[in-house]
Amino acid sequence: MRVTGFPKNDHSNGWYNILEEHPPAHVWEGEGAADWVVIGGGFAGLAAARRLGELRPGDRVVLLEAGRIGENASGRNSGFIIDLPHALSREQPEHDRRQIRINRQAIAWLGDLVERHQIRCQWSRRGKVHVAATSQGRRNLDVMQTRLDDLGEECERWDRGRLAAFLGTDCFVDGLFTPGSILMQPAALVTGLARAMPDNVEIYENSAVREYHNGISKTLVTSAGQLTAPRIILATNGWTSAFGFLRQKLLTVHTFASLTRPLDEAEQESLGGEGDWGTIPALLGGTTMRYTRDHRLLIRLDLRHRPDFTITERDLAKVRRRHVRTLARRFPMVPRVTFEHTWSGVMCMSRNSVPKCGALADGIWAAVCQNGVGAAKGTISGRAVA
Numbered sequence: 001m002r003v004t005g006f007p008k009n010d011h012s013n014g015w016y017n018i019l020e021e022h023p024p025a026h027v028w029e030g031e032g033a034a035d036w037v038v039i040g041g042g043f044a045g046l047a048a049a050r051r052l053g054e055l056r057p058g059d060r061v062v063l064l065e066a067g068r069i070g071e072n073a074s075g076r077n078s079g080f081i082i083d084l085p086h087a088l089s090r091e092q093p094e095h096d097r098r099q100i101r102i103n104r105q106a107i108a109w110l111g112d113l114v115e116r117h118q119i120r121c122q123w124s125r126r127g128k129v130h131v132a133a134t135s136q137g138r139r140n141l142d143v144m145q146t147r148l149d150d151l152g153e154e155c156e157r158w159d160r161g162r163l164a165a166f167l168g169t170d171c172f173v174d175g176l177f178t179p180g181s182i183l184m185q186p187a188a189l190v191t192g193l194a195r196a197m198p199d200n201v202e203i204y205e206n207s208a209v210r211e212y213h214n215g216i217s218k219t220l221v222t223s224a225g226q227l228t229a230p231r232i233i234l235a236t237n238g239w240t241s242a243f244g245f246l247r248q249k250l251l252t253v254h255t256f257a258s259l260t261r262p263l264d265e266a267e268q269e270s271l272g273g274e275g276d277w278g279t280i281p282a283l284l285g286g287t288t289m290r291y292t293r294d295h296r297l298l299i300r301l302d303l304r305h306r307p308d309f310t311i312t313e314r315d316l317a318k319v320r321r322r323h324v325r326t327l328a329r330r331f332p333m334v335p336r337v338t339f340e341h342t343w344s345g346v347m348c349m350s351r352n353s354v355p356k357c358g359a360l361a362d363g364i365w366a367a368v369c370q371n372g373v374g375a376a377k378g379t380i381s382g383r384a385v386a
């Protein structure tokens with residue numbers, strides 16, 4: 001079967017481009033066999049490959065990635081690893097408790113790997129603040145606080161003054177701080193995870209699977225070779241339908257981020273605040289923001305649905321102008337700070353917000369569709385499917 005669509009990499013991801021090192025890719029070439037092939041090198045694929053490597057130290061595990069690890073959605077996101085779901089339900093507190101437990105397992109696992117392998121990714125236990133600029137946003141925070149109180153989860157309500165002291169900007173009227181989320185540099189984290197794999201895991205990049213033959217043994221064809229394996233795991237996010245599975249079940253949505261240059265010392269002083277923070281909008285569709293440890297501001301805003309995965313220069317320019325306006329409105333105290341990078345990335349959603357983690361056919365499993373919060377959910381899906 002021909003795989004009907006591949007990720008298009010426009011090399012615009014700021015987080016990846018500012019990494020100090022971009023070692024050359026190992027590309028899959030020639031013919032070979034493996035015990036397991038994982039397709040896709042995002043949070044889900046990396047977790048699946050690692051876990052297989054740990055559980056089956058005698059097996060050969062191969063991960064094939066279409067582009068470069070760190071240039072995918074897993075390296076393009078806003079860098080929150082969340083413990084608490086954004087949407088908490090009143091009817092199903094047990095479901096929320098379970099999801100929180102699972103997210104915390106992902107955080108603990110990743111945190112241990114970051115420490116053990118000394119992955120330099122600005123890993124920070126800084127928590128997150130949900131921020132409101134309108135009365136509707138305020139009401140959303142009221143609901144969230146009530147649900148967190150019911151669950152017995154720690155949170156703090158912050159007024160305008162407390163928010164301004166923390167963030168530097170005084171454009172928010174209300175906030176809800178929750179301490180359990182992690183902030184990080186996503187491209188640094190995923191490239192670091194890829195470099196620290198168990199010895200029996202091999203990673204090949206720029207090695208898109210273009211065709212596959214499904215029998216007792218599967219044959220995967222790339223542009224420079226082919227590979228056979230009895231078992232494969234698809235960790236291919238919104239491209240999974242291109243393999244013939246989950247058709248009409250996955251909705252892909254592009255979202256966009258821009259990253260500034262580092263603020264100089266005078267600008268850091270003008271911005272004020274406590275540094276190293278992340279905010280989540282109280283209103284759906286609002287702006288996510290970060291101020292990183294290396295003093296860059298990030299804005300994540302806007303959504304587009306492009307079934308053919310094509311984001312044009314015009315789309316990007318339009319979104320960037322919106323980001324520039326948002327930056328100027330929120331941070332008028334640093335008027336000379338400009339964006340160095342603007343990029344888009346793909347999120348994969350399902351109607352019931354549940355990921356697909358499990359068997360698709362004989363010898364084929366999936367860990368896909370993380371519904372916009374893949375750092376924790378993708379990690380745990382990949383690990384669970386392995």
Ligand SMILES: Cc1cc2nc3c(=O)[nH]c(=O)nc-3n(C[C@H](O)[C@H](O)[C@H](O)COP(=O)(O)OP(=O)(O)OC[C@H]3O[C@@H](n4cnc5c(N)ncnc54)[C@H](O)[C@@H]3O)c2cc1C
Pocket residue numbers: 003005006007039040041042043044045064065066067072073074075076077078079080081082207208209210235236237238239254255256257300344345346347348367368369370371372373374375376377378
């Ligand atoms: C701008 C932005 C901000 C976000 N912010 C956050 C956030 O703060 N926190 C959070 O948790 N989530 C966030 N997300 C969502 C998060 O990034 C995704 O949910 C997560 O990266 C999904 O991980 P994944 O491993 O499932 O998919 P991906 O990272 O997309 O990995 C799938 C991989 O499969 C590969 N692939 C596909 N087809 C083939 C093929 N034929 N052959 C070989 N390889 C193939 C792709 O190249 C890709 O690398 C954000 C997303 C974006 C775009």
